[in-house]
Amino acid sequence: GDSVTQMEGPVTLSEEAFLTINCTYTATGYPSLFWYVQYPGEGLQLLLKATKADDKGSNKGFEATYRKETTSFHLEKGSVQVSDSAVYFCALSEGDDMRFGAGTRLTVKP
Amino acid sequence: NAGVTQTPKFQVLKTGQSMTLQCAQDMNHEYMSWYRQDPGMGLRLIHYSVGAGITDQGEVPNGYNVSRSTTEDFPLRLLSAAPSQTSVYFCASSTGGRNTEAFFGQGTRLTVV
Numbered sequence: 084g085d086s087v088t089q090m091e092g093p094v095t096l097s098e099e100a101f102l103t104i105n106c107t108y109t110a111t112g113y114p115s116l117f118w119y120v121q122y123p124g125e126g127l128q129l130l131l132k133a134t135k136a137d138d139k140g141s142n143k144g145f146e147a148t149y150r151k152e153t154t155s156f157h158l159e160k161g162s163v164q165v166s167d168s169a170v171y172f173c174a175l176s177e178g179d180d181m182r183f184g185a186g187t188r189l190t191v192k193p
Numbered sequence: 194n195a196g197v198t199q200t201p202k203f204q205v206l207k208t209g210q211s212m213t214l215q216c217a218q219d220m221n222h223e224y225m226s227w228y229r230q231d232p233g234m235g236l237r238l239i240h241y242s243v244g245a246g247i248t249d250q251g252e253v254p255n256g257y258n259v260s261r262s263t264t265e266d267f268p269l270r271l272l273s274a275a276p277s278q279t280s281v282y283f284c285a286s287s288t289g290g291r292n293t294e295a296f297f298g299q300g301t302r303l304t305v306v
Binding site for chain 2: 115128
């Protein structure tokens, strides 16, 4: 079945450092790919998405490119801020339901 | 803009007790789902519904029941709570389909003692 594998955390960075969180997926067809973010005490909210190969999703300085050849959707940000501290989830959808990775906790220190 | 509303936010149950977690959305979404979030395991799908009167099982349905009598509401019932059901539960809704964003409630933190 479909599945998502994320790099294990936690990840701790200093402010203004470069961020990469790896995500790879297994799917039988052509899924859409998503990154969700969960701030402390809150539900998940969509950060960005890409619906077909070579699409780049971007939002709030975060980017991820849908790579079909490597079945990957890595999340990147050039300069993280303290306010980016959260848990990040990679997810895929081939139909109505969505499958999530285990989540990666990011802590950014001033 | 209420979005997806879950109640209660916190709950402590004794083993064997039953309870219902409430979920309501005001976006007229056809698709609704329940997930549980456990450390190191991400979100796992419990049950989902593609419209009023239609429900189906997800990855981890045992010990849980759902019904969907209206488009707006999708309650999750724990029939006889067990410590293994200690978790954070999230309800989500969307218009359905592979490209659509899921909207999440704020979660219910359930502890079974």
